Amino acid sequence: MHEENTRMKASQYFQDIIESIHSQNVLAPVDEDAARKVFFTDQEWMLPSGRPIAALSAAALGALAYSLQAIWNVRRGSMAGIASARVSQRGAAIAVRSHNYCRIVDPPRNLNPWDPLSGLYEAADGRHIQLHCNYSHHRGTALKVLGVVDVPDLGRDKVSDAVRKRDALELETLITEAGGCAAMVRTSGEWDSHPQRRALTQPPLVTIRKLRDTKPLAVGPTRPGARPLQDVKVLDLTHVLAGPTATKALASHGAKVLSVSSPNHEQIEAALVDTNFGKRSAFLDFNDAKDLEKMKDLLKETDIFVQSYRPGALDAFGLSADALAAIRPGIVYVSISAYGTTGPWAGKRGFDTLVQCVSGMADSESDSFAKPKHLPAQILDYASGYLAAFGAVLALRQRALVGGSYSVDVSLARTCEWVRNAGLAEFDISQIKMPTEQDVADLLLTTPGTEYGKVQHVNHAIEMIPEEFSPRFELPTCRRGAHAAEWW
Numbered sequence: 001m002h003e004e005n006t007r008m009k010a011s012q013y014f015q016d017i018i019e020s021i022h023s024q025n026v027l028a029p030v031d032e033d034a035a036r037k038v039f040f041t042d043q044e045w046m047l048p049s050g051r052p053i054a055a056l057s058a059a060a061l062g063a064l065a066y067s068l069q070a071i072w073n074v075r076r077g078s079m080a081g082i083a084s085a086r087v088s089q090r091g092a093a094i095a096v097r098s099h100n101y102c103r104i105v106d107p108p109r110n111l112n113p114w115d116p117l118s119g120l121y122e123a124a125d126g127r128h129i130q131l132h133c134n135y136s137h138h139r140g141t142a143l144k145v146l147g148v149v150d151v152p153d154l155g156r157d158k159v160s161d162a163v164r165k166r167d168a169l170e171l172e173t174l175i176t177e178a179g180g181c182a183a184m185v186r187t188s189g190e191w192d193s194h195p196q197r198r199a200l201t202q203p204p205l206v207t208i209r210k211l212r213d214t215k216p217l218a219v220g221p222t223r224p225g226a227r228p229l230q231d232v233k234v235l236d237l238t239h240v241l242a243g244p245t246a247t248k249a250l251a252s253h254g255a256k257v258l259s260v261s262s263p264n265h266e267q268i269e270a271a272l273v274d275t276n277f278g279k280r281s282a283f284l285d286f287n288d289a290k291d292l293e294k295m296k297d298l299l300k301e302t303d304i305f306v307q308s309y310r311p312g313a314l315d316a317f318g319l320s321a322d323a324l325a326a327i328r329p330g331i332v333y334v335s336i337s338a339y340g341t342t343g344p345w346a347g348k349r350g351f352d353t354l355v356q357c358v359s360g361m362a363d364s365e366s367d368s369f370a371k372p373k374h375l376p377a378q379i380l381d382y383a384s385g386y387l388a389a390f391g392a393v394l395a396l397r398q399r400a401l402v403g404g405s406y407s408v409d410v411s412l413a414r415t416c417e418w419v420r421n422a423g424l425a426e427f428d429i430s431q432i433k434m435p436t437e438q439d440v441a442d443l444l445l446t447t448p449g450t451e452y453g454k455v456q457h458v459n460h461a462i463e464m465i466p467e468e469f470s471p472r473f474e475l476p477t478c479r480r481g482a483h484a485a486e487w488w
Contacts (some may be wrong), residue, residue, distance in 0.1 A: 008050060010040040010089055013059035013422065017387070018066060018292070027208065027394055028401050034069040035273035038062045042090040047097075047376045048432040049365060050424035054093035057379060059094070060386040063085045065462050067393035068253055072228040072469070074400050079222055083465040091461030093111065094435070094443050096382040099241070101437060101441070102274035105446055106454040112271035113240065115139055120185070120362075120372060121160055128372050130357045134240075136265050139427045141180030145171070149241045173314045181349050187194040187465065188360030188420070196385035197359070199343025200414050206391040211321055211405040217330040218400045219303060227254030227469060233487055234304045235260060236279065240268055241352065241378060241414060243308035243336045244275035245385025250304065250392065251278025252460060252471035260284050260295065260485065267389040267480055273452055278473040282485035286317045294485055295319075299328045301487055304392045306334040310349065311341045324404035333407045334388050340411040352381040355412045364424060376434055379419060380412045387415065 006083065018035055021027065040058050047053050065085035094101070103110050115133040123129050133139035143150050146162035148230060170186040175182040191197050229250055236247040236259040244259075250417055251257040257279040266286060284291040296318075296333035299305065300473050305324055307314060314320060321333040335341075338350025356362045360370040391408035398404060437444070440458075448454040460471040 007058075010055040010058045010062070010087075013056055014038065014040070014062040014066075017059060017063040017390070021206050021208060021391065021394065024204060024208060026210060026406075027398050030066070030070045031073065034066050034073070037069060037085060038065050039087055041086050042088050046429075046432050047093055048429055048434055049375050049377075050429055051375060051379075051419060052422050052425070053087040053173060053375065053377050055377050055382060056419055056422055057092035057096045057377075058087045058089045058385040060390070061092055061461055063390040064249060064386050064393070065396070065464070067390045068228040068469075071393050071397040071400070072135065073289075074397050075222050075228070077222060079224075079226070081467065082228075082446045082469050083119045084158060086463045086465070088461045088463070090412040091459070092445055093377070094440050094458055096377040096379045098382070099274050099378075101440065101444060102455065102457045104273065104452050104454070105456050106448075111273055113270040117154065117156060117159055119156070121163040123163055123168035123171060124165055126266040128185040129163065129168040129171055130183050130185070130354060130362075131163075132183075132351055132354055134268055137179070138181045138267070141178045142175050142182060145174045145178055145180065146229075147213065176348065181351065181354060183350075183354040183357040185357045185362050186360055187363050191358060191360045193367045194358075196339055196343040196345040196413070197417075199346075200340055200411075200417050202342075203340060203409070203414060204412075205414060205418050206387050207409040208391055208395055209407050211325040211333070211407055212329070212397070214329040214403040214405060215458075216400060216403040219396065223236065225468070229253045229255040229393070232303045233254065233301055234258070234306065235298060235302045237261070237314075238306055238336065240271045241275070241381035242384040242388065242410070243306055243396060244271070245382050246334065246336065246388040246392070247279065247306050248275050248277055249386060249389040249471075251475070252473055253298050254474075255304070256488065258282060258298070258483075258485070258487065260298075261284065261480060263440075263481060272480060273455060273477055274457055276477040277447075277457065279476050279478065280483040280488070281478050281480050282483050283481040284485050286319075292317060296327055298485065298487065299324060299331070302328055302331060303396060304332045304334060306336070306388065306392070308336040310347050311335070311337055312347065321407045329405060330399050330403070331405050332392050332399065333405070334392050335409050336384060336388050336405065337345070337409075337411045339413045341409060349413060352378040352412060355380055355416050359413065359416045359420065361416065361420065380415050383419070384410050384412050384415045447476055451479045451482060452477065
């Protein structure tokens with residue numbers, strides 16, 4: 001009975017996603033069979049959290065599977081359709097912990113994207129604050145505000161002592177204004193009354209709108225052995241973790257994904273090893289006129305453009321949604337932000353764990369000593385990535401049917417509202433243990449021959465029938481800037 005109930009839970013979350021995007025009256029109807037062909041398997045994989053992480057993650061992946069069926073039915077002509085898609089709740093729970101299980105096997109190397117100073121600290125007023133130090137400039141900003149000199153092997157003790165001299169909200173404000181990233185842990189009640197939370201009650205989970213009219217534009221001819229996103233060209237201007245997850249998902253279903261980043265911008269290599277599967281990667285510096293022109297040349301053939309800069313940050317380079325719709329009629333412009341595009345925090349820097357802190361989610365996970373904790377998975381990042389891919393595919397289908405250029409907007413904070421609305425478990429979770437690598441060995445793959453050597457990573461949680469439509473990567477993971485900035 002419990003297994004059946006958890007499947008029903010995932011199915012309901014899935015239906016909510018589908019109804020939300022179609023309620024915007026932008027998309028042409030999708031055959032009802034597409035939703036009926038998505039099935040959820042396995043009992044919910046219990047992680048040590050009161051949130052239904054497995055069911056929610058499976059629902060987001062199910063939405064992606066739904067969109068793939070929808071676009072394939074438009075593209076396939078006389079070729080066979082997708083009979084069904086099965087999403088493993090157990091696999092989905094591990095998929096949203098993917099970076100925890102990714103490592104370089106040969107030569108042996110563990111990957112940890114977390115800086116030793118990142119994490120939760122108690123402030124002078126007894127409140128807690130999270131410092132996000134995974135990027136060196138964010139680490140430097142936080143330490144400068146705290147008056148701590150950064151030296152090799154700097155320990156958390158000195159940082160803790162400095163944090164205890166200030167109130168949490170004061171520190172959040174000072175670090176944010178200095179260009180860093182920090183978040184005071186709020187209660188759910190405090191977040192409910194916050195103006196940014198009120199701004200998040202209006203937009204749908206995935207917002208889609210038409211930018212301008214164009215003629216219908218198909219995505220290349222299909223051919224024997226083609227996959228749902230075969231020949232779809234995706235330009236990836238994202239960084240950890242939601243954006244790269246979205247483009248990795250698109251790559252796993254046949255899209256050509258070119259990741260573009262500046263050689264002058266820091267990236268977290270430990271995250272790239274996991275998220276660069278299926279992609280090529282090139283350097284372009286938008287402050288260089290020639291590189292910016294090269295970027296605009298690439299855009300002329302781009303089907304889906306995915307970016308995770310703060311709202312408005314790309315406008316100065318002529319890369320806004322409206323500008324790209326003029327450069328490339330029929331483009332699908334996907335934006336992933338921390339707090340959305342409206343409200344007082346629309347331009348605020350943010351990451352999954354910071355959103356967990358401000359939203360009351362970390363407070364609700366408090367242990368028996370009333371210390372806040374993060375969820376045992378970065379579901380805001382991963383689910384937002386899957387939802388962004390889902391919206392992009394449906395927008396591409398719409399372009400093929402009736403034409404148009406489209407924007408798709410997803411934010412971690414809006415995804416957080418979706419997770420919060422799912423509620424908390426009404427049973428004791430204290431005895432539930434975090435799954436070890438041994439516990440999930442059957443869900444892991446090893447890929448040899450990458451630029452890093454042999455890499456262990458999490459297998460796909462979606463299975464398509466026929467098997468030829470199941471996700472797989474045609475390219476191994478790669479280092480940043482390993483390829484030329486050109487389509488292939």
